[in-house]
Amino acid sequence: AQTVTQSQPEMSVQEAETVTLSCTYDTSENNYYLFWYKQPPSRQMILVIRQEAYKQQNATENRFSVNFQKAAKSFSLKISDSQLGDTAMYFCAFRDDKIIFGKGTRLHILP
Amino acid sequence: KAGVTQTPRYLIKTRGQQVTLSCSPISGHRSVSWYQQTPGQGLQFLFEYFSETQRNKGNFPGRFSGRQFSNSRSEMNVSTLELGDSALYLCASSRDRTNEQFFGPGTRLTVL
Numbered sequence: 266a267q268t269v270t271q272s273q274p275e276m277s278v279q280e281a282e283t284v285t286l287s288c289t290y291d292t293s294e295n296n297y298y299l300f301w302y303k304q305p306p307s308r309q310m311i312l313v314i315r316q317e318a319y320k321q322q323n324a325t326e327n328r329f330s331v332n333f334q335k336a337a338k339s340f341s342l343k344i345s346d347s348q349l350g351d352t353a354m355y356f357c358a359f360r361d362d363k364i365i366f367g368k369g370t371r372l373h374i375l376p
Numbered sequence: 377k378a379g380v381t382q383t384p385r386y387l388i389k390t391r392g393q394q395v396t397l398s399c400s401p402i403s404g405h406r407s408v409s410w411y412q413q414t415p416g417q418g419l420q421f422l423f424e425y426f427s428e429t430q431r432n433k434g435n436f437p438g439r440f441s442g443r444q445f446s447n448s449r450s451e452m453n454v455s456t457l458e459l460g461d462s463a464l465y466l467c468a469s470s471r472d473r474t475n476e477q478f479f480g481p482g483t484r485l486t487v488l
Contacts, residue, residue, distance in 0.1 A: 298474060298476070300476055302479075308464065308481065309479065309480075309482075310466065310468075310479035312476045312478070356419060360474065363421070363424075363432050364409065364424075365421070366411075366418070366419040368419075369418060369419070
């Protein structure tokens, strides 16, 4: 069965710093999708970034980028120049037929 | 384009009652998934519907059920409510079963 592990329950960084959130997953499938979602204190979950497993190039969205290591089954999220508005719960998710979420990393951006 | 909407936003019920939650997906999205979110268990998958058919089901008792209508709107029902059913219930829609999901604001259910 597929699993998604986020090993950092909580992190704090200073504003403007760079932070990396880790995510590992386990699957025997070759074609799948990976996502990072953000859930701010307002509770609306929003998509941050997505990665197709067949693409070797790491996805980027403005200050957000991923380091996708397919062989290692690792999918970390890097937030550059962190901002106060980045404070949120971040969920890593894996999807092939089913979608599975990790337990999340609570990220605090400190002023 | 309107986002995913969920009604009601807040609900208070007592043990033993039943409840129905509603989700309207983004126009054109045919896949709707439901999740239960609690502080202790995190985000747990309930079920997924695609074109009115249940495609996947999580590890929840039979008290939890759902359905999807021809317009892709979905409802989930919880019968014989228990205190442990208190949670935020999130609905998410996607264009198909491989694309990213867009989440609604959730329904906060409190069981007394």
